[in-house]
Amino acid sequence: VSTDRSTPFTQFQQEIMMSIILSRPAGKEIVFDQDGPPSPIRFFESMNAHQRSAALKAAIELELFTAIRETSGTVPEIAARINASKRGVRALCDFLVVLGFLGKYIEGAESSYSLTTESAIFLDKGSPQYVGCAAVFLGSDYLTEGFKNFSDVVRAGGPLSDQRHASQELPLWVDFARSMAPMLFPVAELTAGLIQLPPKPRVLDIAASHGLFGIMVAKRHPEATITAVDFPSVLTVARESAERFGVLDRYISLAGDALEVPLGSNFDVAIVSNLIHHWDREIIHKMLTRLHEALRPGGQVVLIEFVPNEDRVSPPIPAWFVMNMLANTPGGDNYTLAEHTDMLERAGFSSVSSHPLTPTAETAIVAMKI
């Protein structure tokens, strides 16, 4: 599209902009962010963005990516393999090309689809790094329901039902443990690489879930023992993981609510992954104080979180994460490093440091009990 950069606005639009500028409160800025002619296409795309989630969820459920690897990638072959209509397969595959999940090759009247490297690694069920199962949790009714009447959520300042709470033993947490494990595997590996431990370390894994954070530490430290805290139904999943990774003999289950169950004492490190964000500051203070008591002097707490910059609008994924907390928790937040530091220091911790776990979108925040 060729655009005359010197006059991106029509006269009509210039008049609108001028009236806005003249009527704005003193000191109020307007973001002139346009390169080309203003258009409502961003609005249109965002209103339709729900179709992206629907398309990807369907592709995962139908094992479309696996079928593309296993066939020559033409519409009739894919459709036969996944037992779906040709009309549906063609539309879905074309849209997945638009979204960057597939490539398309055209030779004369024949066309075929291929996996991108990302899709081959993460979305083909035959790949050891398959994460498609995360669609079960991310696309669950529980997580998406809060976005259905979202203006009511914004008005109320939180979920409309009060059953949404990290301190309840819900089937959701078993789904999370089972389906999110592959996505969290690299996060857990990077975290284990950060933690310095003495001989025969004792590790506390709070809200252990799939168990990977504690288990990855156990893999690196053959003398470590892991105490995993979670609800009984969730600990079943963690113990399965511990067995699969050959560390079950050093794996201690502590069933209960992490805010209530006696944790024991003299731990060298306490890992708290993707939990703190569910709570308001008061509940977090209770949790951090309990961890401070459970650690030995010199012991460390490690929080794994989506931590936005202090502007709260970057980087995109940690900033975006606040939407989940608004829709699904009464008081949770994507706390910044300054907020985490403040909360940790109030609970008695010091030497707070932050470690982005790139290429994942999460950050490890480490603090010490002196």
Add this chain to the structure above:
Amino acid sequence: VSTDRSTPFTQFQQEIMMSIILSRPAGKEIVFDQDGPPSPIRFFESMNAHQRSAALKAAIELELFTAIRETSGTVPEIAARINASKRGVRALCDFLVVLGFLGKYIEGAESSYSLTTESAIFLDKGSPQYVGCAAVFLGSDYLTEGFKNFSDVVRAGGPLSDQRHASQELPLWVDFARSMAPMLFPVAELTAGLIQLPPKPRVLDIAASHGLFGIMVAKRHPEATITAVDFPSVLTVARESAERFGVLDRYISLAGDALEVPLGSNFDVAIVSNLIHHWDREIIHKMLTRLHEALRPGGQVVLIEFVPNEDRVSPPIPAWFVMNMLANTPGGDNYTLAEHTDMLERAGFSSVSSHPLTPTAETAIVAMKI
């Protein structure tokens, strides 16, 4: 993020890629599309993309953009103006900054939000180019329902209920006419500018809806008469538009199904906007044949459509549009120019030409009856 471009893959991932390459069918390509380390972030973002639609719909419903223009843009002021919680407003505004709909200014502990030029022009209810009302149609249950169990739609090759049809008088079409008019205004204006007409032209506007396509021609050609075809409930909206633009005295209503109602004859031009895509080739042939009969020799048919390139995966918006047709019509499609040309020629038209209506995402396809 600093990335070692020479080794974007871990050894583990290299092994996966190698096994995929070695096991692929002959001639099958893999798209090596990575710049940095492969990551499941595209998957994660797409699974959460439904939150974009929810956030924008809520912002429109709450008149958040209007409130930001009318206040100094701080969270407490916006929250008071739209009668919503501060927690909800802060989270929603931050996310709208991430999506590019707002700017954010931070001075010490104070922060405030501002409109982007696009939001000021298109999403502030006080702007004459406000299009936010389109959220009523784009976010309607009717349009979004088909995406809820989308794998079933892909399997079946179309909507699961058979009530979804462009040939029915549905409340949806009244919603479309009322709420989509501002988004289609520039499309209608550009279309009217394309059409060459003789003195005292007779214009047929098929599925007139909001009426803008015929009305914009009437504005440019003071001697033109417009015959608007649509269901009775929808024609009420078209006549309101005709009155507002001062052309009601030259506006003839023809109530009924465009596929069945007698259309008359000797028209100079027939405009068919955003209708053809709802149908399969057989129904389109019937419609185009009827239009051929209704035009005088030398008369023109003008189709307004989302027309993807022949690859069907570009440009993004017309390519994406196929999703709506799969989810909501039994046989509709985003036909390419070659397909439109073929269908027009079969119905007796010739001299087919294509005119992208930039900066909108639609295209006018013009053909002549010899």
